[in-house]
Amino acid sequence: MAERMQFEYNVDGGNFTRAGFASSEIKKILKKLNVDIGIVKRTVVATYEGEVNIVAHAYSGTIYVDIDTERIRINLKDEGPGIPDIDQAMEEGYSTASSQVREMGFGAGMGLPNMKKNADEMHITSEVDKGTEVEIVMFLNNKE
Amino acid sequence: MVKFFHHALKFRKDVCIGCSHCMNECPTQAIRIHGGKAELTDNRCIDCGKCYMVCPVGAIIVEADDLSRIFDYTHRVALIPNILLGQFPEGVSISQICSVLMEAGFTHIFEVEHGTRVLEDAMTKMMEEKELPRPLISTFCPAIVRLIQVRFPMFTDNLMLLKAPLDIAAMYYRRKLEEEGISPEDTGVFYITPCAAKIAAIKSPVGEESSPITGVINMDFIYNKIYTKVKQGLSGKGSCCLPAMQPLQPEEMVWSLTEGEAARMPGRTLAIDEVSNVIEFLEKMENEEISDIDFLELRACDQSCAGGILTSGNRFFTVERLRKRAEEAARGNDSMIYDTAGDSIRDHFDYLNEHLKVTQIKPRAMDKLDEDMEQAMLKMRKVQEIMKDLPYVDCGICGSPTCNSLAEDIVQGKAHVNQCIYVQKRWEQEGKLQPKESMEILKEIWGEDKF
Numbered sequence: 001m002a003e004r005m006q007f008e009y010n011v012d013g014g015n016f017t018r019a020g021f022a023s024s025e026i027k028k029i030l031k032k033l034n035v036d037i038g039i040v041k042r043t044v045v046a047t048y049e050g051e052v053n054i055v056a057h058a059y060s061g062t063i064y065v066d067i068d069t070e071r072i073r074i075n076l077k078d079e080g081p082g083i084p085d086i087d088q089a090m091e092e093g094y095s096t097a098s099s100q101v102r103e104m105g106f107g108a109g110m111g112l113p114n115m116k117k118n119a120d121e122m123h124i125t126s127e128v129d130k131g132t133e134v135e136i137v138m139f140l141n142n143k144e
Numbered sequence: 145m146v147k148f149f150h151h152a153l154k155f156r157k158d159v160c161i162g163c164s165h166c167m168n169e170c171p172t173q174a175i176r177i178h179g180g181k182a183e184l185t186d187n188r189c190i191d192c193g194k195c196y197m198v199c200p201v202g203a204i205i206v207e208a209d210d211l212s213r214i215f216d217y218t219h220r221v222a223l224i225p226n227i228l229l230g231q232f233p234e235g236v237s238i239s240q241i242c243s244v245l246m247e248a249g250f251t252h253i254f255e256v257e258h259g260t261r262v263l264e265d266a267m268t269k270m271m272e273e274k275e276l277p278r279p280l281i282s283t284f285c286p287a288i289v290r291l292i293q294v295r296f297p298m299f300t301d302n303l304m305l306l307k308a309p310l311d312i313a314a315m316y317y318r319r320k321l322e323e324e325g326i327s328p329e330d331t332g333v334f335y336i337t338p339c340a341a342k343i344a345a346i347k348s349p350v351g352e353e354s355s356p357i358t359g360v361i362n363m364d365f366i367y368n369k370i371y372t373k374v375k376q377g378l379s380g381k382g383s384c385c386l387p388a389m390q391p392l393q394p395e396e397m398v399w400s401l402t403e404g405e406a407a408r409m410p411g412r413t414l415a416i417d418e419v420s421n422v423i424e425f426l427e428k429m430e431n432e433e434i435s436d437i438d439f440l441e442l443r444a445c446d447q448s449c450a451g452g453i454l455t456s457g458n459r460f461f462t463v464e465r466l467r468k469r470a471e472e473a474a475r476g477n478d479s480m481i482y483d484t485a486g487d488s489i490r491d492h493f494d495y496l497n498e499h500l501k502v503t504q505i506k507p508r509a510m511d512k513l514d515e516d517m518e519q520a521m522l523k524m525r526k527v528q529e530i531m532k533d534l535p536y537v538d539c540g541i542c543g544s545p546t547c548n549s550l551a552e553d554i555v556q557g558k559a560h561v562n563q564c565i566y567v568q569k570r571w572e573q574e575g576k577l578q579p580k581e582s583m584e585i586l587k588e589i590w591g592e593d594k595f
């Protein structure tokens with residue numbers, strides 16, 4: 001059977017000090033696994049945006065990482081307000097971030113579009129008042 | 145594994161007392177203790193010199209060239225960085241310093257910082273190229289270049305592929321002498337270095353074919369030579385033998401200090417010195433937590449080259465003196481004797497510009513557990529398994545700097561889990577290990593004489 005590894009990280013809503021911790025850990029793992037640095041770079045960008053979205057917009061969440069030699073699959077799942085209109089949320093510049101969040105340098109409405117740009121595949125599902133699930137997939141064998 | 149780099153730092157086994165200070169200080173975890181001695185993993189070392197600074201017995205030496213080597217050449221150029229001038233207290237004048245160098249046998253003296261003007265032009269041009277990645281990172285400090293290659297391979301594309309001021313200064317001086325009719329074989333260009341990283345870079349240039357620099361002399365050696373002579377009043381009285389110097393601009397004089405480059409680059413720039421500060425910052429940048437920076441000046445030593453490991457003066461005074469010199473120069477009172485009529489580096493900008501570029505700087509990632517991803521995954525799983533038995537104390541008694549580095553060493557077949565003192569105690573308790581055996585293990589790591 002092909003090797004496969006899984007990891008899990010908890011993310012607290014509202015804790016900006018720790019935002020980026022999970023992406024950083026994932027980066028370290030991918031470097032140790034000798035994943036192509038270009039792919040590591042794109043994975044970190046996408047995961048970081050997703051992680052910050054949980055911190056900024058949701059109450060709490062978990063990031064599930066699943067790696068095999070073919071692909072990296074990252075699932076960012078949260079409990080939170082959910083996204084009423086996903087197409088709108090995906091638009092560049094659309095943001096509901098509070099002024100407080102904007103003061104911290106977030107809230108340009110570029111996170112989700114940036115995730116899409118960097119991931120090979122991205123799927124979002126969301127239920128209002130329950131939560132959001134974003135899945136990104138990165139292919140490791142030059143399927144860009 | 146392939147040997148990547150030449151290292152200027154050498155560990156003397158006969159002097160080393162196996163105290164592990166160096167192991168605990170090394171920012172890339174390049175050092176292990178075995179048989180009571182420090183052992184270096186070549187591929188990880190970036191020549192920052194942190195280990196050299198903390199070794200209590202001088203077991204780490206910096207291998208430079210012998211001063212007598214200059215006499216292999218009829219034309220002997222001393223390439224001096226401004227930092228050398230900043231080593232000495234007020235009373236010692238620049239002309240005194242230069243006369244001692246001439247008495248030591250040099251025939252020409254040239255300040256490295258002359259290489260910064262043409263470099264600044266080239267850097268500014270690069271900053272205007274929109275398609276280049278951001279931030280662009282200066283390649284001025286060779287330890288930083290190596291740090292990026294081994295620990296932050298993601299940013300090798302951000303490195304400005306340009307030579308350092310000392311290479312440019314050397315190229316110019318060689319050409320000038322050649323134009324004066326001196327055969328290149330008769331010219332020896334010797335750099336007086338404040339750090340080990342520059343030596344390593346000269347002996348095995350990263351991304352360059354060969355270096356225009358013939359040899360390297362340690363700054364602390366020259367410092368002692370100069371200071372002794374000056375103190376004894378034996379020198380520096382007459383400036384009879386002083387060569388003509390070309391004037392330096394104030395901003396060129398402070399190029400090697402922190403902010404020296406950042407202050408000259410357009411856009412949002414940042415200057416960070418000291419290797420752990422740099423690592424902290426690059427990690428954040430790698431995590432995407434930092435963006436919108438156009439230019440990064442990174443230096444491995446605190447206070448940049450003023451804090452080089454081969455300097456003798458206090459780094460803060462050195463900075464103060466050099467800034468003062470620049471201020472004085474800005475007011476038009478530099479104490480150097482200048483020859484403005486002769487050949488100037490500015491007359492050779494076209495030539496230097498053509499030879500300024502460095503070929504690609506390749507990543508040399510050292511974090512990977514294996515080339516093959518599947519193997520790497522198997523090894524990572526083993527590391528996780530081993531970590532369950534280790535205490536996360538990072539005590540270093542096993543001879544590796546951290547529990548995790550021991551686990552990785554084990555997986556790579558370079559260590560055994562019974563090197564961990566906690567594991568030993570547990571195994572003794574369980575009857576799996578005799579006290580005599582665990583003593584043997586400790587002796588193997590720390591040496592017979594420690595017990």
Ligand SMILES: Nc1ncnc2c1ncn2[C@@H]1O[C@H](COP(=O)(O)OP(=O)(O)OP(=O)(O)O)[C@@H](O)[C@H]1O
Nearest residue numbers: 053057082089095096097106107108109110111112
């Ligand atoms: N996990 C989430 N839970 C709830 N709403 C979300 C979540 N992620 C995104 N959103 C909604 O989608 C909008 C757009 O997200 P996006 O990441 O593109 O921009 P942003 O987070 O507002 O700003 P930026 O990411 O540029 O700092 C957000 O303003 C928010 O309303």
Ligand code: SF4
Nearest residue numbers: 170189190192193195
């Ligand atoms: S020079 Fe720096 S990187 Fe090399 S062994 Fe010493 S501390 Fe480690």
Ligand code: SF4
Nearest residue numbers: 160161163164166199
């Ligand atoms: S600091 Fe390192 S090289 Fe120096 S004595 Fe201690 S173990 Fe040996």
Ligand SMILES: [Mg+2]
Nearest residue numbers: 052053111112
């Ligand atoms: Mg966002």
